[in-house]
Amino acid sequence: MKTKHIPVLADESIHYLINKESGVYVDCTLGTGGHFTKISENTNKDAILIGLDADQKAIEYCQKNLDIPQKHFFINTNFKNLKKYCYRHGYLDVSGILMDLGMSSFALDDAKRGFSYDKSGPLDMRFSKDQKTTAAEFINTAEPEELREVLQKYGEVRRPSAIVNGILEHRSSKKIETTTELKQIIARRTPYRLRKKILSQVFQAIRIKINNELEILEKALEQALQLLEPEGRLVVISYHSLEDRIVKHFFKEKAKDCICPPEFPICKCDHQQEVEILTSSPKTPSQEEIDKNPRARSAKLRVIEKL
Numbered sequence: 427m428k429t430k431h432i433p434v435l436a437d438e439s440i441h442y443l444i445n446k447e448s449g450v451y452v453d454c455t456l457g458t459g460g461h462f463t464k465i466s467e468n469t470n471k472d473a474i475l476i477g478l479d480a481d482q483k484a485i486e487y488c489q490k491n492l493d494i495p496q497k498h499f500f501i502n503t504n505f506k507n508l509k510k511y512c513y514r515h516g517y518l519d520v521s522g523i524l525m526d527l528g529m530s531s532f533a534l535d536d537a538k539r540g541f542s543y544d545k546s547g548p549l550d551m552r553f554s555k556d557q558k559t560t561a562a563e564f565i566n567t568a569e570p571e572e573l574r575e576v577l578q579k580y581g582e583v584r585r586p587s588a589i590v591n592g593i594l595e596h597r598s599s600k601k602i603e604t605t606t607e608l609k610q611i612i613a614r615r616t617p618y619r620l621r622k623k624i625l626s627q628v629f630q631a632i633r634i635k636i637n638n639e640l641e642i643l644e645k646a647l648e649q650a651l652q653l654l655e656p657e658g659r660l661v662v663i664s665y666h667s668l669e670d671r672i673v674k675h676f677f678k679e680k681a682k683d684c685i686c687p688p689e690f691p692i693c694k695c696d697h698q699q700e701v702e703i704l705t706s707s708p709k710t711p712s713q714e715e716i717d718k719n720p721r722a723r724s725a726k727l728r729v730i731e732k733l
Contacts, residue, residue, distance in 0.1 A: 431531040432719040433460030435663055435727045438709050439524060440468050442729040443661045448472040449521025452512065452653075454505035454646065455479060457530045459488040465524070466494045473497075476512065476520075480504040480554040483532045504554065506642040509649040519655035525646065526663045528721065537605075541633060543625045546606045551633045561632050565608065566601050570594060580640070580668065581631025588615040589628060605629075630666065640668060647676045651700065654732040659704070663727045670708070670726050677703050677730050701730040 433439070439461060443451065447470040453462045456477035465475060475498040479485055485502045501511050505525065512520060530553075533539045537547035540561060549562035568576070570590055577586035592611040593602065602608055609625060616624045634640060650660050664670040679685060680701045684693045708726035716723050 431458040431460050432722075433464060434526060434528060434719065434722040434725045435709060435711055435715070436461060436464050438727055439526075439661050439663065440464050442704060442727075443522040443524055443659055444468050445657060445659060445731075446521055449658075450474040450476070450517050450519070452476045452508065452520055452523045453478070454508060454523060454525045454650075455527065455530070456484050456488055456500065457526070457532070458484065459492045461524055461526060462488065462494070463492060466496055466498075469496060471496060474517065475499075476501065476515070476517070478503055478505050478508065478511065479530070481530055481532055482554075484530060487532070504642065505646045506649075508646055509653055512653055518653075520653050520658060521655060522659045522661070523650045523654065524661045524663075525643075525650070527643070527669050528663065528665050528725070540605050541629070543605055543609045543612075543629050546604060549603060549605055549608060551629075551636055553637050557637065559636050561636055562601070562603050564632065564636050565593060566597050576635045577628060577631045579631070580634040581627035582667070583624060583627045583631065589624070591615070634668070640672060643669060643672055644676070647673070651680060651730075651732065656732055658732045659729060660701075660732075661727065661729050663725050665724050665726075670728075673728050674708075677701065677728060680730065699733060701732050704729040704731055 451465050451473065453465065456462055456479035462477050473496045475494060475496050477488060477500050482502050485500045488500050499515060503511055529541065533541050537545035540547050540550035549560065549565065551561035573590045573593060574586045577583040577589065589612055592615040596602055596611050612625055612628055613621055654660060662673045664673055681699055681703050683699045684695060685697045686693050686695045705728050708728050711722040711725055
């Protein structure tokens, strides 16, 4: 079997995810099928495996290259539709769900997709062609205040005004259409020692904005918890602080009996604990894994089990 992508925290994911060998398991971010193959290798012939991906190329690659002996489905959809497609295929309860929130190799390595500032290509950044707005359309039409807000909120850029002013100045005479143009605008407005970091932050911010990533993650987490059977597990691998914060907060809230404000003398929320957190602190890659796969560097794995 051929594969292009090294799955991050693969052994740790499988250790936590699979609590019965004949269960129903969902990989919400199929990619090139690295985790999916690992799930297959650690379950028996009676297991059911479901793989979702918003990228049609990922689905086509897995259909062509993965040899999965279990009954399985490859579904071209964003994981915001997780519950819908599990129900559609007749699976109202599942044993385990995996979300690897890292960028797909198909998207990151394809210059035509416009995700990487290291590759010259059109400023697209859409996970799926079903999405209407491209990165170029957003960059060239957004109001200055929205640009500043997006860079601060989604990229955690500390002083975005210089970059925003550079974008406004450039687009007043010519549309910004390529990754190279945007990279040059950022480079001219940032100190050399911070350039790589800020480039990553700006590209991340725009990508998150046009793909609505954080809102989709919140919806997907809720759906995942609803789908899990008792003792079913949700494993999430995040790669930046915004994602990890959402996952951590969601897990902590669902693991509490009461979520009333601390000043309330008596509980009025009637909230009941729904999960147990299995990772008191996030699992991170070893140095050996990082050396083999630098993209794993910032990965954090968190796990809950439904009560």
